[in-house]
Amino acid sequence: MIATQVPTTAAEAADFTGMTFPHYKHLTAVPSHLDITPLLVTATVDDVPAGLALGAIPKPGYQAPPTLFSLYTAPAFRHQGVGTRLMEVFHHEVAARGGELIRTIYMTGKDVSAHFERILEKTGWEKPQPRMAAIKADLRQIRAMNPPWLQERRFDASRFSIVPWREITDAQKDALRRSHEADRWIAEDLAPWKHEANYDPVTSCAVLRDGALVSWVINHRLADGTTRFTCSFAHPRLQRYGVVMWLYKEAVDQMEKHNRRFGMWTVPLHHPAMHAFATRWMKPCAVYFRETMGCEKILTSDRIPV
Numbered sequence: 001m002i003a004t005q006v007p008t009t010a011a012e013a014a015d016f017t018g019m020t021f022p023h024y025k026h027l028t029a030v031p032s033h034l035d036i037t038p039l040l041v042t043a044t045v046d047d048v049p050a051g052l053a054l055g056a057i058p059k060p061g062y063q064a065p066p067t068l069f070s071l072y073t074a075p076a077f078r079h080q081g082v083g084t085r086l087m088e089v090f091h092h093e094v095a096a097r098g099g100e101l102i103r104t105i106y107m108t109g110k111d112v113s114a115h116f117e118r119i120l121e122k123t124g125w126e127k128p129q130p131r132m133a134a135i136k137a138d139l140r141q142i143r144a145m146n147p148p149w150l151q152e153r154r155f156d157a158s159r160f161s162i163v164p165w166r167e168i169t170d171a172q173k174d175a176l177r178r179s180h181e182a183d184r185w186i187a188e189d190l191a192p193w194k195h196e197a198n199y200d201p202v203t204s205c206a207v208l209r210d211g212a213l214v215s216w217v218i219n220h221r222l223a224d225g226t227t228r229f230t231c232s233f234a235h236p237r238l239q240r241y242g243v244v245m246w247l248y249k250e251a252v253d254q255m256e257k258h259n260r261r262f263g264m265w266t267v268p269l270h271h272p273a274m275h276a277f278a279t280r281w282m283k284p285c286a287v288y289f290r291e292t293m294g295c296e297k298i299l300t301s302d303r304i305p306v
């Protein structure tokens, strides 16, 4: 028999702390001393720990709605209704705390994604919407396609130069900030200063026009050796010339020189040109292609079986 509980002591939560992503494990500490109030719903089957729904209720004054971070059923208990039951009770607990909406973000591409999506559908969530694509591609396959963006670039070398990011001076970065403060031309999430920490010096590079920074690709090397293309941007007036592609080619050339084989692109869907590029050129060579999806559940009209 499936039984659920909202643990209020560390002892009650102890058997369930491993039933979430490592990133969220700290939220399973009961009671919590965080800015958000974690909400745990645990499930047992015949008294054996079987699953955990983990989320959070924001404290007063916090903008985000209640959130579901993870839903997990131990493999031995899957496909027996545990996940569905946990979700229903989670809804009930959020509503009981005054929540009117729950949000969740999850990644597709795993075998169980469809099961999770079935639970969302069964329990009355809105249709999930894509937020971000994550693509890991094999450079050898990309080369084999001989895409136009990896062919020789032609540009006016008297005005434009491609330089490694490590050679960009503080004065050039300061000038970029001032230029942005005056004209607000850089997409907020793609400003290089937001991504510079621990950047990859081998593949991160920039375009200078008449000595001024106008485009950049800031990358990171992941623990498994994959080169992640974290942030790329070109001045809006240069975007139609494919200036970012010059930098992609430069980065790929450097990857090959350093015997790196895999590249990873994370593309927010609110940058449609980048998404179209990644889908056109990276997806066919993808080792994996995953999307993060966002989804909401409105609780007010809910009839909750308890």
Ligand SMILES: CC(C)(COP(=O)(O)OP(=O)(O)OC[C@H]1O[C@@H](n2cnc3c(N)ncnc32)[C@H](O)[C@@H]1OP(=O)(O)O)[C@@H](O)C(=O)NCCC(=O)NCCS
Pocket (backbone or CB within 6 Å): 069, 070, 071, 072, 073, 074, 077, 078, 079, 080, 081, 082, 083, 084, 085, 106, 110, 112, 113, 114, 115, 116, 118, 119, 122
């Ligand atoms: C997703 C997950 C929570 C589902 O848990 P569960 O306890 O198996 O869920 P349920 O038994 O309530 O099944 C829900 C639906 O999934 C589908 N499903 C589950 N297991 C299945 C299986 N082995 N084969 C086919 N369909 C299956 C069914 O469609 C089922 O609905 P239905 O019975 O009405 O058809 C579980 O697979 C899991 O913990 N996965 C790992 C963590 C994860 O990825 N979580 C989601 C993102 S946070």
